[in-house]
Amino acid sequence: MKVWIYLLAVAAGVSLSIEGAIYGELGKEIGKLESSLYNFAVGTLIIGLVLLFLGKGSLSYTFKAPKWQLTGGILGTIYLTILVIAIPLVGVGVAMISVIFGQMAMSMVIEHFGWLGSERKPVNKEKMGAAALMLISLFLIF
Template sequence: MKWVWMLLALTAGMAVSVQAGVNGGLGKRIGVLEGAFVSFLIGTIVLFLVQLFFGKGELLAMFSTPKWQLTGGILGAFYVFVMVLIVPKVGVANSLAAVIAGQLVMSSIIDHFGLFGGQRIPFDMTRLAAIACLFLALWLFFRK
């Protein structure tokens, strides 16, 4: 069953690549901030409709959650804004190579300390080697 979740994550990664290209083009056409706003607006409308029909009905519970758990939207908006800004300048592959490097560095820190209530997975030499390879890949993507 674990492979199904990994396949779903792989598919989500592919969707992020398409999203970056689409949003980059949108930003060039209507403006960077406007492109990020429109992307989030459409996503918000779609999620609103989906949660109406398939949600658990616990939307108002957001008012009783710790406030730091509500920062995901801010972080998502920052990500979309940055992608709308940089994709037209450096391309989708270069942008996502940098994003993936940043994600794996930060996620390794989060895992190592078990932050946000997650499972604690110690940082080891294997993960260090993987991150070093990732930064080598990042360098290879960015070099001319």
């Protein structure tokens, strides 16, 4: 098992909670949409610099890629903007547990049906139990 992948995923989750809290507060000061714009502007600059030195892909393929594959940018914008709005209202914990539950539930559906190029992995009782426990944790943390 590649434990380091799990550790990186945990680090990503930690950074998302910190990011959400920071941008929730920034949104109070400069505006919610402005906070999201700032996030994406800074992120674009940073990834642009990284791409300059480490990029090995083909950015021009973007124009040839199936349109559904390009919706990730829209979804990422929606995700962050909702967090910027939600965190000051419900708190970081409830917002993040809600996000994780939504991710878990949709991931199970995507994998069960093999949507979006994913390998088919049927939903089983263990996965349903895990989702139920996440939903219970949402109510308990609320």
